[in-house]
Amino acid sequence: MPADADDSPCSISEGQGSLDEFSLIKRFFVRPEIGAGAWPSSSIGDDCAILTIGAVKIAVTADMMALGTHFLDDADPYTVGKKALAVNLSDLAAAGASPKAFFLSIALPEADPVWLKGFSEGLFEAAERFHCPLRGGDTTKAASVNGLPGKTCISICAMGEVEGDSYMTRGGAKPGDDIWVSGTPGDAYAALGSIWGQFEVPVNDFSYFKARMDTPTPRVELGQKLKSVATACCDISDGLVGDLGHILERSKVSAILYWKDFPRSEQMKRLPEKVQRRCVLSGGDDYELLFTAPKNKRAQIENLNEGGAVKVTRIGEIAPAAEPLKVLDQDGKSIELSKSFNHFA
Amino acid sequence: MPADADDSPCSISEGQGSLDEFSLIKRFFVRPEIGAGAWPSSSIGDDCAILTIGAVKIAVTADMMALGTHFLDDADPYTVGKKALAVNLSDLAAAGASPKAFFLSIALPEADPVWLKGFSEGLFEAAERFHCPLRGGDTTKAASVNGLPGKTCISICAMGEVEGDSYMTRGGAKPGDDIWVSGTPGDAYAALGSIWGQFEVPVNDFSYFKARMDTPTPRVELGQKLKSVATACCDISDGLVGDLGHILERSKVSAILYWKDFPRSEQMKRLPEKVQRRCVLSGGDDYELLFTAPKNKRAQIENLNEGGAVKVTRIGEIAPAAEPLKVLDQDGKSIELSKSFNHFA
Numbered sequence: 001m002p003a004d005a006d007d008s009p010c011s012i013s014e015g016q017g018s019l020d021e022f023s024l025i026k027r028f029f030v031r032p033e034i035g036a037g038a039w040p041s042s043s044i045g046d047d048c049a050i051l052t053i054g055a056v057k058i059a060v061t062a063d064m065m066a067l068g069t070h071f072l073d074d075a076d077p078y079t080v081g082k083k084a085l086a087v088n089l090s091d092l093a094a095a096g097a098s099p100k101a102f103f104l105s106i107a108l109p110e111a112d113p114v115w116l117k118g119f120s121e122g123l124f125e126a127a128e129r130f131h132c133p134l135r136g137g138d139t140t141k142a143a144s145v146n147g148l149p150g151k152t153c154i155s156i157c158a159m160g161e162v163e164g165d166s167y168m169t170r171g172g173a174k175p176g177d178d179i180w181v182s183g184t185p186g187d188a189y190a191a192l193g194s195i196w197g198q199f200e201v202p203v204n205d206f207s208y209f210k211a212r213m214d215t216p217t218p219r220v221e222l223g224q225k226l227k228s229v230a231t232a233c234c235d236i237s238d239g240l241v242g243d244l245g246h247i248l249e250r251s252k253v254s255a256i257l258y259w260k261d262f263p264r265s266e267q268m269k270r271l272p273e274k275v276q277r278r279c280v281l282s283g284g285d286d287y288e289l290l291f292t293a294p295k296n297k298r299a300q301i302e303n304l305n306e307g308g309a310v311k312v313t314r315i316g317e318i319a320p321a322a323e324p325l326k327v328l329d330q331d332g333k334s335i336e337l338s339k340s341f342n343h344f345a
Numbered sequence: 346m347p348a349d350a351d352d353s354p355c356s357i358s359e360g361q362g363s364l365d366e367f368s369l370i371k372r373f374f375v376r377p378e379i380g381a382g383a384w385p386s387s388s389i390g391d392d393c394a395i396l397t398i399g400a401v402k403i404a405v406t407a408d409m410m411a412l413g414t415h416f417l418d419d420a421d422p423y424t425v426g427k428k429a430l431a432v433n434l435s436d437l438a439a440a441g442a443s444p445k446a447f448f449l450s451i452a453l454p455e456a457d458p459v460w461l462k463g464f465s466e467g468l469f470e471a472a473e474r475f476h477c478p479l480r481g482g483d484t485t486k487a488a489s490v491n492g493l494p495g496k497t498c499i500s501i502c503a504m505g506e507v508e509g510d511s512y513m514t515r516g517g518a519k520p521g522d523d524i525w526v527s528g529t530p531g532d533a534y535a536a537l538g539s540i541w542g543q544f545e546v547p548v549n550d551f552s553y554f555k556a557r558m559d560t561p562t563p564r565v566e567l568g569q570k571l572k573s574v575a576t577a578c579c580d581i582s583d584g585l586v587g588d589l590g591h592i593l594e595r596s597k598v599s600a601i602l603y604w605k606d607f608p609r610s611e612q613m614k615r616l617p618e619k620v621q622r623r624c625v626l627s628g629g630d631d632y633e634l635l636f637t638a639p640k641n642k643r644a645q646i647e648n649l650n651e652g653g654a655v656k657v658t659r660i661g662e663i664a665p666a667a668e669p670l671k672v673l674d675q676d677g678k679s680i681e682l683s684k685s686f687n688h689f690a
Contacts, residue, residue: 021484053401062449069452098382157448157450161398
């Protein structure tokens, strides 16, 4: 997600070393199962937790975002509200769940009615579009720092319904499966990287990239259609290759990606090849779906491109775990991968 | 909840006026029902939302807390972790729901392993005690303010199971019902008010009060027992009279409270009468249950005092809506009420 340049890549230093987000969770927040009547969860480490409540399964996800870290300080409040819910709905989409309710907790430095009006309008536009009502939450004051107002912090917990056992996780990809992606990943990072001064984009293309960063479309309908055909799925929030890494790890497999097959927007194609690779392969914040499916589902998946609101493209295949993850260029040579965007890396 | 003195009472100024928490929610976050397949919610404005998922009902609550607002900056991390979950479990207790899962989102200025170890130990002590496992969440970096590290912000969304239609809300109190409270409310505020320099408490009693503030016990088992007898219930987070006000408003009734009947700890009884009234009537942060029940349930409720871990005491009765809310002293004279603690008041 966008962060201002000072905070990027959100490294949190710990003495001499540093603790990334996943190590931190593993070290402090993973505990033995409590049992004793708690709702079982069948997908730890996925975009959503899938909780079993008697005969019903629900998908739950939680995301926290702050102005000054995930959003620029002066971000349009409408955009902030819309995106804050969208990134949670994207997690539900990755599970193939249908959004049903969300809870909003927000810490505010002040009750600015102009900001709140814009924020709530963006939030509810996404809520109405995806039939996902606000069902509760909390408002509080952001803690001040040395007398200066604290930054707005938004925390959303979104829930969706799962039909029977028909949901997707990051586990389940098998050697020989195709790897697919929706939309044109990399566009969001083209905006962010240019804001950060890492590269330049043509003036006329910036607004396209910025809109892709500011108003991602959670692929909720696509997730619904994929849940019966995909073997594994996640959304791309931290970068395509990085998020694919989570699928590979959970599924205990590897992958080969073919750079020439990657879908790229017309605007992306106008950027230098090196910048394209940076944006598409390891840019974050796309909120497209990355999924795997058996080869015999190709026709069924390609059919989605007819009626679907978003195109899906085959970009590679799953390999046995013993192989290293490779991205091959058009000449079959390996492309060197830069480190994927990771909050605490 | 405790706030440092500068922020108290968390007033958020809006130009010439000010916007309290409830006005803010009403103005910006209450919208017409979306319908179209979303899970219905049957308790808007209660401690929990009660969501109906097919044949199943669940209770969901969300609370956000920050160091420097809800906790002192140097609060013991173990205490912070334990209380952060406890206040959410208290909301589930007020609905009579049994805790089943929670989600934690946390913004941290740095990955301090000493702080995280203490925090997670406190958090999981409460989780294990109440059989409520952590099922997911998010970790991120707290946004810095003018280059200074932002404050730790903790957001928890907790969920519980509701048995059939057997749950409690703030609505349902009827004229003639008794008003009951658990434990000895006011103790937490005795610590907070003395930290804020509003009054003094005997040195030997401070640690008792501070423990009541730092480690409230969510009345989960009591909530389970009450759900079949109480007509309305809430927990006391913002002050007894203020929280009773929410029951009165939602139930469209009024109340008379008898000061002489209020349960007070031995330590509370040693404070000046005026301080006692301030703490007991309008001090926040107790996390005791305040509930109403028909008079013919008295014996059944008093029986809870035999086997229960916490005493319940009858402190008044529900009156018709036309009457003003009154607290009578031992001579039958009205006690003037100070404004209850309210985050944004």
